[in-house]
Amino acid sequence: xxxxxxxxxxxxxxxxLRAPTDEAVxxxxxxxxxxxxxxxxxxxxxxxxxxxxxLVVSLREPIARACSAYANKKADGTLHKHLLxxxxxxxxxxxxxxxxxxxxxxxxxxALDALRVLAKCPDQRYHRTLGEAPRDGKGGCxxxxxVLHGYYAKYLDIFFQVLPSDQLLVVDYAAxxxxxxxxxxxxxxxxxxDPRPSANFSGFDTSLVFxxxxxxxxHARDYGGKVGGAMSAxxxxxxxxxxxxxxxxxxxxxxxxxxxxxxxxxxxxxELRALLLRHGKPFVSWATxxxxxxxxxxxxxx
Numbered sequence: 001x002x003x004x005x006x007x008x009x010x011x012x013x014x015x016x017l018r019a020p021t022d023e024a025v026x027x028x029x030x031x032x033x034x035x036x037x038x039x040x041x042x043x044x045x046x047x048x049x050x051x052x053x054x055l056v057v058s059l060r061e062p063i064a065r066a067c068s069a070y071a072n073k074k075a076d077g078t079l080h081k082h083l084l085x086x087x088x089x090x091x092x093x094x095x096x097x098x099x100x101x102x103x104x105x106x107x108x109x110x111a112l113d114a115l116r117v118l119a120k121c122p123d124q125r126y127h128r129t130l131g132e133a134p135r136d137g138k139g140g141c142x143x144x145x146x147v148l149h150g151y152y153a154k155y156l157d158i159f160f161q162v163l164p165s166d167q168l169l170v171v172d173y174a175a176x177x178x179x180x181x182x183x184x185x186x187x188x189x190x191x192x193x194d195p196r197p198s199a200n201f202s203g204f205d206t207s208l209v210f211x212x213x214x215x216x217x218x219h220a221r222d223y224g225g226k227v228g229g230a231m232s233a234x235x236x237x238x239x240x241x242x243x244x245x246x247x248x249x250x251x252x253x254x255x256x257x258x259x260x261x262x263x264x265x266x267x268x269x270x271e272l273r274a275l276l277l278r279h280g281k282p283f284v285s286w287a288t289x290x291x292x293x294x295x296x297x298x299x300x301x302x
Contacts, residue, residue: 004045027054027191033069037145037155039132043162053167054191055159060173061286062150062268063261067253070107070146079104082145083130110144111257114264117143124151124267147264153271160279170276172284 015028035042036057046053060068073079083104105113121127121141128134129145149155159168169190176183188194253261269287276283 008049027193033149036152037149040158043158047162054169055163055167056169056171056187056190057156057159058171058173058176059152059272059284062152062265063258065150066111066146066261067107069149070110074104105144107146108254108257110146111253111260111264114143114147115260117141118264125154127151147261150265151268153268153275156272157275160275165279170281170284172282174285
């Protein structure tokens with residue numbers, strides 16, 4: 001187990017030091033989908049060492065997110081480790097040999113399993129992955145991380161509890177897909193920067209960013225030699241037409257499984273909408289159903 005001191009000795013040198021005489025404003029950061037679902041201890045460590053940190057949380061429609069996450073882990077051969085959802089398992093390559101003949105369940109089966117759990121455990125606050133401790137002794141409400149991690153309000157609530165509002169920006173991935181320039185202007189404003197200097201985002205240096213879709217194994221400790229093909233900072237042609245991109249991820253899921261996920265996410269999406277409303281944040285476009293008693297935009301009840 002790596003201590004926090006050892007981790008910081010490896011982690012902090014990855015960020016360039018700013019010289020006291022440098023008058024330009026530089027903001028450095030990193031991203032990971034795991035931070036949202038990693039638990040209170042990760043947020044506690046983050047605020048302990050970086051109390052003024054500015055966070056940007058990008059939320060994707062949860063069915064599309066589940067399809068994309070499943071496709072990603074299937075491609076890099078770590079489906080079994082993520083289903084276990086154990087951090088030591090994710091790093092321990094010794095499991096690879098033992099599970100060489102293991103056939104992971106399909107996303108269809110995981111979606112239908114989630115619906116069965118919903119029937120058995122209708123209060124979704126008790127749903128958990130194998131990496132999360134059961135609440136109030138309700139240990140039988142297991143849902144795969146590919147499904148449960150789309151229950152954004154479950155994980156995002158604590159961020160709103162401990163962070164000042166101006167340190168947390170919630171981005172609708174669908175809005176970014178339609179108008180990335182406008183969303184990046186919003187991100188720049190959140191970070192205290194001028195709007196993007198040019199239409200191709202040349203002010204955002206992504207030369208050190210590595211993309212797990214192009215670089216398999218970046219979750220491993222020895223990722224140093226595996227990182228290449230940095231993401232391009234420029235908008236690729238046709239990027240705004242992300243509907244076809246999303247559809248390609250979802251091609252492997254059956255209509256029945258899609259309907260199961262739609263049913264499963266009804267309350268989580270309503271909880272997210274209520275959470276954003278409570279903290280004065282804009283709604284995401286795909287969470288349209290209100291919680292009972294929640295006011296609409298015009299202030300009327302539902």
